[in-house]
Amino acid sequence: MSISERRVSANGVTLWTATQGTGPPVVLCHGGPGIYDYLGPVAAMIEDVATVHRYDQRGCGRSEDVGPYDVATFVDDLDALRAYWGYEAWTIIGHSWGAHLALLYAIQYPERTARLVYMSGTGIDPAWHQAYRRNREAKLPPAERERLRLLKQQQLTATGEELEGIREEEASLLGRTELHDVTRLDDVPRYDRFPINYSLNAALNAENNRMENTGGLGAKVSQVKAPTLVLDGEGDPRPRWARAQVARLIPNSRHATIARAGHEPWIEQPEGTARALRDFLF
Numbered sequence: 001m002s003i004s005e006r007r008v009s010a011n012g013v014t015l016w017t018a019t020q021g022t023g024p025p026v027v028l029c030h031g032g033p034g035i036y037d038y039l040g041p042v043a044a045m046i047e048d049v050a051t052v053h054r055y056d057q058r059g060c061g062r063s064e065d066v067g068p069y070d071v072a073t074f075v076d077d078l079d080a081l082r083a084y085w086g087y088e089a090w091t092i093i094g095h096s097w098g099a100h101l102a103l104l105y106a107i108q109y110p111e112r113t114a115r116l117v118y119m120s121g122t123g124i125d126p127a128w129h130q131a132y133r134r135n136r137e138a139k140l141p142p143a144e145r146e147r148l149r150l151l152k153q154q155q156l157t158a159t160g161e162e163l164e165g166i167r168e169e170e171a172s173l174l175g176r177t178e179l180h181d182v183t184r185l186d187d188v189p190r191y192d193r194f195p196i197n198y199s200l201n202a203a204l205n206a207e208n209n210r211m212e213n214t215g216g217l218g219a220k221v222s223q224v225k226a227p228t229l230v231l232d233g234e235g236d237p238r239p240r241w242a243r244a245q246v247a248r249l250i251p252n253s254r255h256a257t258i259a260r261a262g263h264e265p266w267i268e269q270p271e272g273t274a275r276a277l278r279d280f281l282f
Helices: 040-046 071-085 097-108 128-138 142-155 160-177 182-187 198-214 217-221 240-249 270-281
Strands: 003-010 013-020 025-029 051-055 090-095 113-119 228-233 253-258
Touching: 003 071, 013 040, 013 071, 025 040, 025 071, 025 097, 040 051, 040 270, 051 071, 071 097, 071 198, 090 097, 097 113, 097 198, 097 217, 113 240, 113 270, 128 160, 128 240, 142 160, 160 182, 198 217, 217 240, 228 240, 228 270, 240 253, 253 270
Parallel strands: 025 051, 025 090, 090 113, 113 228, 228 253
Antiparallel strands: 003 013, 013 051
16 A cells, blocks of 8 residues: 655644555554654554554654654644644554653543554553663673673763764664564664664653653543553563553553564564454454
């Protein structure tokens, strides 16, 4: 099915977008923050039954790099796209950081959220960070685990090309931990087509951490009205209990875990991922 790319002016920024399929409207929110859209394979799973929109978030990939870099602005960017396309409500599917963005959108705009898919998110309890680091390191052999710790230390003082090299090596080490089957590392997409926006990443992660630490998100999540699917892979190093907590808080939700899949379940288990999405959405 054909894909139509368009640059859309919305909320004071020009955003790259791609649209495919026919049917009820769905928007996909990529992770990062600070990288760019990689959810084409997910769009292809539902394009025969939905009009699927993808986009590069503000400051990412092919979209315009202008501030501010804060969560409220990213939520409003998403709603400005909804208004541009003329929908009263649409389904939001978010992956990783995008799952958090989708959840916050559903909180902010309940009447505009038809359904919500929270895929491979991190949850809202700050304890997930420690569990994630522990699970991630457990997937690496001792020598690589020690190398990862050394790279973390070197990043504190490195600059320029040295820093870029350290980040590339770190990304290579961590890439395999995202998979259930670490031998499939070559199947993981490399996010090197466009530069990573590290300042955006730092700003949004810092704000997300503050939101988690205040402890007020739970009450807001419990007010989400949209039917919700919390979806993940059993091999994701981000702790499953954190996503299960989100599923318990949302009144009309269910939690589905795909066996033998990692953080990007459509890579290792495309059929299972497609089935879970289609059963929930349509």
